[in-house]
Each structure stands twice: as C-alpha cells, then as structure tokens.
Amino acid sequence: MRWNKRKLTDRIMSFLAASCVVIAVVPLLSILYTVTVNGLSSINIDFLTKLPRPVGEAGGGLGNAIEGTFIVVGIACIIGLPAGILSGVYLSEYGDNRFGRFVSFVADVLAGTPSIVAGIFGYAFIVLYFGSFSAIAGGVALSVLMVPIVTRTTEESLKLVPGSIREASLALGIPGWKTTLYIIISTARGGIITGALLSIARISGETAPLLFTSFGNMFWAGGIDKPVSTLPVQIYTYAITPFPDWHAKAWGGALVLIILILILNIGVRLFTKKKYGM
Amino acid sequence: MQNKITVEALNAWFGAKHVLKNINLCFQENRITAIIGPSGCGKSTFIRCLNRMHEVVPHAKISGTVLVDGRDIYENGTDPVDIRRCIGMVFQKPNPFPTMSIYDNVAAGLKLNGVKDKRILDKAVEESLKKAALWDEVKNDLNKSGVSLSGGQQQRLCIARALAVEPRIILFDEPCSALDPISTSKIEDLMIDLKEKYTLVIVTHNMQQAARVSDFTAFFLMGEMIEFGDTKQIFKNPKEKSTEDYITGRFG
Structure with missing residues (x-):
C-alpha cells in the first residue's frame, strides 16, 4: 500500500479519536473494577438485610x-x-x-x-x-x-x-x-x-x-x-x-x-x- | 347541484403579510374541486381557512365568511373543534401517529372524542379502512405500527383516519406530492370513489392530476383567485392569459 497525505491524515485522526475513547473509558472501567474487587467480599444476605453493628462486632449490614x-x-x-x-x-x-x-x-x-x-x-x-x-x-x-x-x-x-x-x-x-x-x-x-x-x-x-x-x-x-x-x-x-x-x-x-x-x-x-x- | 361551501370575501394574513386577497368561491356537493397555482400563491392557506386550521399558526388572521351548509364557520361562538370534526383534512406528508398501531390511528379521532364501545370502534375502523382501499392490505396487521407501512399506504391510512370521524367534506393538501406514481394513482382512484359520499377539495401542484380527478378547477396566483370554472374548460380554453401561461408550463 502506498502512503499519501490523505490516507496518512485519516490514520492519524482515527488514532487520535480512538485514544480519546480510551481516555474516557479507562477511568470508568477502573472505578467499576476497584469497587467490585473491594466490595464484592462484603456483600452477602446479611449485608443487604441487617442493621449496622458497632465497630469491632462482626456481621451486620446496610x-x-x-x-x-x-x-x-x-x-x-x-x-x-x-x-x-x-x-x-x-x-x-x-x-x-x-x-x-x-x-x-x-x-x-x-x-x-x-x-x-x-x-x-x-x-x-x-x-x-x-x-x-x-x-x-x-x-x-x-x-x-x-x-x-x-x-x-x-x-x-x-x-x-x-x-x-x-x-x-x-x-x-x-x-x-x-x-x-x-x-x-x-x-x-x-x-x-x-x-x-x-x-x-x-x-x-x-x-x-x-x-x-x-x-x-x-x-x-x-x-x-x-x-x-x-x-x-x-x-x-x-x-x-x-x-x-x-x-x-x-x-x-x-x-x-x-x-x-x-x-x-x-x-x-x-x-x-x-x-x-x- | 347544491353549493356545499360558499366562500365570500375571504382575506387571510400571516402577521402583516396579506396572503389571500378577497377570495370568492363555491364548492359543489359530491364534486371534486382542484386548486392549482404556483408555490406560495396561497392554495394551502386557503384550504386551511376552510376548516379553521389557519388560526392554529401564531399571528395568523382572517376575515370574510365561509358558509358550510349555509352556516358561517367563523360565526362568534362556533367551536373550531366541531368544525374540524365535520371537515376532514389530509396533509402533504403522510403523518400517522407514530406511537400508535394501525387500528389506533384510525380509531384515534373517535376514541379521543369519547367513543368507548369496542364494537363501534371495530366497525368504524374496518369501514374506514375499506373506504380508504387499505383494508385488504392491512387487515391481518392491525396491531402493527402505522409508520411501518409504505408511504402510499400511510397516506391511505391518514385518509382512513380522517374518514373515521365521519366528516362531510375532505380537504386534501397536496396529498400525493410525497408519493410515487403507483401510490398516486391509487389515491386518485380513491378520491373519485369518495366523491359519491363526500365533497372533496384538493390542492395540487400536479396539473395532470387536477385534470384527471377534478370536476372544477380554481387557479390561484399571488394570493388572488384568477379563474374558476369547469376543469375541462380551464384546461382547454382558459379565459385568463396567466392561467394559460401556468397550465402550459410557461411559469410556475
């Protein structure tokens, strides 16, 4: 394939647009990932249905x-x-x-x-x-x-x-x-x-x-x-x-x-x- | 033959713009009257004056009388809603209600005026679709969306919708200008069938169409009515020079 100015511009612009998508999506995925990893272990039936307990006591929920x-x-x-x-x-x-x-x-x-x-x-x-x-x-x-x-x-x-x-x-x-x-x-x-x-x-x-x-x-x-x-x-x-x-x-x-x-x-x-x- | 609509000294304005100038015209019962003329001559405005749709536009004004069966529709105390119920209208672009099924589109006018009985609605829907020559094409798809139909079918759906409220007069505002020739000829046949029971007024840009379907023709130019007469006479021996120029394609 021969490179000319039009195709080169097209490639550069496509690349820039794709990079912007990555910049926009990365924080979102990162938040979802972090929250899931850190939060998943706390979630159980008690967590969804029970009252909070004082600090130090196990169990309880939100x-x-x-x-x-x-x-x-x-x-x-x-x-x-x-x-x-x-x-x-x-x-x-x-x-x-x-x-x-x-x-x-x-x-x-x-x-x-x-x-x-x-x-x-x-x-x-x-x-x-x-x-x-x-x-x-x-x-x-x-x-x-x-x-x-x-x-x-x-x-x-x-x-x-x-x-x-x-x-x-x-x-x-x-x-x-x-x-x-x-x-x-x-x-x-x-x-x-x-x-x-x-x-x-x-x-x-x-x-x-x-x-x-x-x-x-x-x-x-x-x-x-x-x-x-x-x-x-x-x-x-x-x-x-x-x-x-x-x-x-x-x-x-x-x-x-x-x-x-x-x-x-x-x-x-x-x-x-x-x-x-x- | 009786005059169904008599228009006397009708003037209309959009703000300060005088768009209809002293129009006097009669429409006969069970006949098709075509209104022709170049764009911007006031044809559409004129028929919108016949069912009080002109006043829906902001800053629109009107003067003169429009007698329907001898009664002035602009008389004080006349409700435009009642007028529009007996004078139906079909628009240039097919405009079925997009979120409604075929059935609901046809039934809309009756339902929203308080008819609840399912049997009456079923009957009205079937009869209106038959009159609009659409029944055979849609009878198994009444619950499909109105906008899923082709352009020509949508326009016939709009005609069925207008027929369902049982008007006596139907106004067509360039009903075929967005349609292909086959759909156009279906709508033209339909109009000829409809004139047995209704009085029809059609605005058209298409002079062959006016010649094919109408009994009488009125020629409008720059907000004035130039000539009115039997369609054959208008197209064969126009009295006015400008009518002749227009129908022979010298301008417009």
Missing part, C-alpha cells in the same frame, strides 16, 4: 441504608416527577412567551446549582421549620436537583414531536388539550420516561444534599419525619472512619449503589427500545 435510599428517592420522585414533567409540558406547549423564557432560564440555573446548595435549601426550609432532620427534607432537597433535569428532558422530547402530528390531531376535531395529553405526550413518552429514569439514577447517588437533611441513623426508618440512613451518606460515614472493617462495608455499599444505578440505566435502555422502533 439494610436500613438501602431502605432509606428507596424512601428518600421515592419522596423526591413524588415531588419532582410531576413538577418536572408538567413544567416541561408547559415550556414546550405554552412557554413561547416572556414567562416561559424566564422559567427556562431558571431551570438552567437550577440545573447548574451545586448539590450542596440543594441540601442547604432542604435544611433551611424543612429541617429548621420542623426542628429535626427527616426523610422528607432529604426528598425535597433531591427533588430540587431532579426538577430541572426532568423539565429539560421533557421539554426537549416534546419539541421533537413534529408539528404535523399536532396538526393531524387538531384536524381530526380533537380538542387542543386532548391533543397535548394523548397525542403529543404519548408520542414523546419514550423520551420523557428516559429523562425521568436518568434523573432518578442521577439523584440516587447524591450525598451532599442529604448530609444535613435526611442525616442518617443506625436503625430502620422510623417514619418520613425522622432522620433516615441512605446509602451515599452511609458510605461517606464509613469511609471517613479509621476502621478497616467499616472501610470494607463502605466498599460493599458503593457496589450496591452502583448496581442499583446500573439497573436503572438498563431500565432506560429497555424503555427506549420502543414498541414500534421509532
């Missing part, structure tokens, strides 16, 4: 943290998903005005807010008001992070629905609100569900907003107005101690969290593999 994560993320979903999805519908369907552009801007700013600030919000508005750390405060803080993500993805997927679909529906004598609800949203549902699941995956791993909202404890959840343990906070708590026993538990917790988020992402994949291949 059952309460897993439970707490589900409670706090559940609360965040109850608040964040309707607010986010409806805001997205508003922006895409009725938001072509000054107020709509303002809401878009606010959503963008909110999306860029450091997560610790969401924690301070939950602390200031819920914890101080009720006088105690609580699962609700954690859920509210996480929903603050969730709303802009869901709003934006909903808006974007609705805007992808061609205008001709809306016209087809209106021309059938279907009223505007039914067109939005049953035709436009149903056409965009794949994108909306994907956005919702990705936002859940994103907030499930948040630690900072929970540190001084849901706080943490060593027992099963006593109610949504009480502090609850969550996986990220529990991992953080264990990881900053000097005890190797707890370090191992932190690794195990990290592996559980990664697996949960992985399951969510696989869920996204299954949902986006849509029924009719569009």
